[in-house]
Amino acid sequence: xxxxxxxxxxxxxxxxxxxxxxxxxxxxxxxxxxxxxxxxxxxxxxxxxxxxxxxxxxxxxxxxxxxxxxxxxxxxxxxxxxxxxxxxxxxxxxxxxxxxxxxxxxxxxxxxxxxxxxxxxxxxxxxxxxxxxxxxxxxxxxxxxxxxxxxxxxxxxxxxxxxxxxxxxxxxxxxxxxxxxxxxxxxxxxxxxxxxxxxxxxxxxxxxxxxxxxxxxxxxxxxxxxxxxxxxxxxxxxxxxxxxxxxxxxxxxxxxxxxxxxxxxxxxxxxxxxxxxxxxxxxxxxxxxxxxxxxxxxxxxxxxxxxxxxxxxxxxxxxxxxxxxxxxxx
Amino acid sequence: xxxxxxxxxxxxxxxxxxxxxxxxxxxxxxxxxxxxxxxxxxxxxxxxxxxxxxxxxxxxxxxxxxxxxxxxxxxxxxxxxxxxxxxxxxxxxxxxxxxxxxxxxxxxxxxxxxxxxxxxxxxxxxxxxxxxxxxxxxxxxxxxxxxxxxxxxxxxxxxxxxxxxxxxxxxxxxxxxxxxxxxxxxxxxxxxxxxxxxxxxxxxxxxxxxxxxxxxxxxxxxxxxxxxxxxxxxxxxxxxxxxxxxxxxxxxxxxxxxxxxxxxxxxxxxxxxxxxxxxxxxxxxxxxxxxxxxxxxxxxxxxxxxxxxx
Numbered sequence: 001x002x003x004x005x006x007x008x009x010x011x012x013x014x015x016x017x018x019x020x021x022x023x024x025x026x027x028x029x030x031x032x033x034x035x036x037x038x039x040x041x042x043x044x045x046x047x048x049x050x051x052x053x054x055x056x057x058x059x060x061x062x063x064x065x066x067x068x069x070x071x072x073x074x075x076x077x078x079x080x081x082x083x084x085x086x087x088x089x090x091x092x093x094x095x096x097x098x099x100x101x102x103x104x105x106x107x108x109x110x111x112x113x114x115x116x117x118x119x120x121x122x123x124x125x126x127x128x129x130x131x132x133x134x135x136x137x138x139x140x141x142x143x144x145x146x147x148x149x150x151x152x153x154x155x156x157x158x159x160x161x162x163x164x165x166x167x168x169x170x171x172x173x174x175x176x177x178x179x180x181x182x183x184x185x186x187x188x189x190x191x192x193x194x195x196x197x198x199x200x201x202x203x204x205x206x207x208x209x210x211x212x213x214x215x216x217x218x219x220x221x222x223x224x225x226x227x228x229x230x231x232x233x234x235x236x237x238x239x240x241x242x243x244x245x246x247x248x249x250x251x252x253x254x255x256x257x258x259x260x261x262x263x264x265x266x267x268x269x270x271x272x273x274x275x276x277x278x279x280x281x282x283x284x285x286x287x288x289x290x291x292x293x294x295x296x297x298x299x300x301x302x303x304x305x306x307x308x309x310x311x312x313x314x315x316x317x318x319x320x321x322x323x324x325x326x327x328x329x330x
Numbered sequence: 331x332x333x334x335x336x337x338x339x340x341x342x343x344x345x346x347x348x349x350x351x352x353x354x355x356x357x358x359x360x361x362x363x364x365x366x367x368x369x370x371x372x373x374x375x376x377x378x379x380x381x382x383x384x385x386x387x388x389x390x391x392x393x394x395x396x397x398x399x400x401x402x403x404x405x406x407x408x409x410x411x412x413x414x415x416x417x418x419x420x421x422x423x424x425x426x427x428x429x430x431x432x433x434x435x436x437x438x439x440x441x442x443x444x445x446x447x448x449x450x451x452x453x454x455x456x457x458x459x460x461x462x463x464x465x466x467x468x469x470x471x472x473x474x475x476x477x478x479x480x481x482x483x484x485x486x487x488x489x490x491x492x493x494x495x496x497x498x499x500x501x502x503x504x505x506x507x508x509x510x511x512x513x514x515x516x517x518x519x520x521x522x523x524x525x526x527x528x529x530x531x532x533x534x535x536x537x538x539x540x541x542x543x544x545x546x547x548x549x550x551x552x553x554x555x556x557x558x559x560x561x562x563x564x565x566x567x568x569x570x571x572x573x574x575x576x577x578x579x580x581x582x583x584x585x586x587x588x589x590x591x592x593x594x595x596x597x598x599x600x601x602x603x604x605x606x607x608x609x610x611x612x613x614x615x616x617x618x619x620x621x622x623x624x625x626x627x628x629x630x631x632x633x634x635x636x637x638x639x640x
């Protein structure tokens with residue numbers, strides 16, 4: 001059995017509303033991450049994937065809080081964490097890269113200073129050693145003329161280069177888990193491919209585990225070992241990446257895949273899933289996807305559990321109550 | 331950079347020339363200075379003509395302006411109609427007091443407004459923020475003459491801790507600086523708060539937090555440094571205003587500053603002092619602006635002055 005690095009159980013994240021109540025954004029999700037594995041979390045905007053990732057860092061925005069569940073990293077349980085404990089794992093055990101490389105680096109400090117800051121914060125090294133390490137990191141992420149770039153400011157670099165610098169910062173303390181929140185969304189397609197390739201290469205070198213948050217199924221196919229599909233704050237499907245593309249189970253996943261354009265097929269219109277993700281606090285009773293689902297039936301007024309399939313995939317849909325029989329009929 | 335500074339200095343000459351025109355002619359619209367000089371009795375026509383000749387007021391306007399301009403080039407603003415002292419000496423005499431008060435007021439404003447603005451932004455929406463904003467509101471809306479008088483009443487008259495007027499020692503500086511600084515800090519705290527709020531939403535703040543560094547480092551090193559730019563612009567402009575625009579505070583505390591010098595000169599239609607004083611303040615204002623612009627390059631490396639963007 002491969003070692004589990006990160007385990008998340010019944011994670012609940014909510015916004016405090018004015019009456020002191022709570023509006024759920026992430027509604028009791030479970031997942032885990034193996035060592036060296038890349039886990040994709042996909043879903044439309046507003047499905048709770050970013051909030052899930054931020055709660056792993058303890059960096060939920062003001063007004064949003066984790067109000068239930070366990071997050072365990074190795075033998076550390078985040079529930080008992082105070083501010084100082086959080087600071088010690090951020091960057092050191094779990095690091096994060098963000099969507100917007102253009103604005104993720106502080107414009108008033110040099111690249112070198114921003115990498116050094118991370119290293120000096122977590123490791124007992126001299127400034128000179130930190131600088132050498134920063135230089136190594138820049139080489140690792142494939143930055144040309146790294147000596148000069150150390151002394152340059154972010155505005156002197158392109159978007160792709162900045163994302164490489166972000167990766168260098170995130171990996172400078174050799175974290176066990178890297179959370180990448182839409183790391184390539186803001187980049188050109190060619191640069192996207194380079195960055196993804198780089199992440200894969202470094203993952204192999206450092207045996208790191210990655211949680212990749214994206215809405216881009218192409219990126220998922222390229223990068224991930226396993227995938228979690230989130231919808232309206234819940235996990236609706238979890239499976240190996242091969243199975244997800246070969247035999248998508250949940251109607252939502254099918255819809256997502258169907259909305260991808262196919263290079264071999266000429267279509268006048270791209271298919272899309274009708275409707276939008278319901279707003280937090282206005283979730284339908286029963287299956288949350290039912291109002292947008294063309295397979296919805298009477299049973300969907302009840303909340304479906306996650307059904308386990310023969311190939312090990314899990315699906316939160318009543319169609320799979322009796323295994324895969326009914327699916328074939330659809 | 332050097333070319334830029336030279337260009338700015340040439341601009342300064344233009345500005346001074348324009349101001350000299352405006353001030354020279356507008357001052358002469360206020361009435362005849364000689365008429366206010368004789369307060370007792372009715373002067374004879376000969377006496378008036380005599381005075382006008384002595385002051386050079388009998389020459390045609392363009393000649394007077396020419397003499398004024400010529401003086402400007404040699405930093406000679408002429409002599410006061412009243413005291414007969416060279417205007418430049420009068421300004422020099424008051425400059426120390428004016429600068430001391432401007433710096434004092436600035437220092438008080440910064441010491442109060444930076445912490446209040448920063449804490450208010452960081453604790454947005456909490457009780458602390460509420461008090462911070464009330465403080466700003468009070469600072470902005472309090473009339474400074476009232477505050478000055480209250481401070482004198484409490485600390486000079488009742489407690490007898492501090493002197494109420496004049497400028498002889500550091501102690502004399504405290505009350506007027508607080509009066510000026512409090513008013514300024516109201517606006518400044520609001521500005522710091524709003525700049526901080528804007529910066530705190532930036533992605534690089536999340537990056538900084540994700541490094542596991544302390545909240546203090548995130549706020550001061552990453553957020554505040556970025557929030558500084560609009561603040562410095564404001565402070566620079568205010569500094570210019572403080573040099574000449576502190577007349578009320580100067581009156582309350584009998585502060586021997588340039589603001590009061592000019593107001594007195596206006597009341598007495600003392601043309602050379604008005605002209606010299608205003609020109610002097612204009613030059614300082616332009617110089618302060620230049621210093622602010624140059625300081626941007628130190629705060630934000632993205633700003634390159636005079637050269638092309640790299």
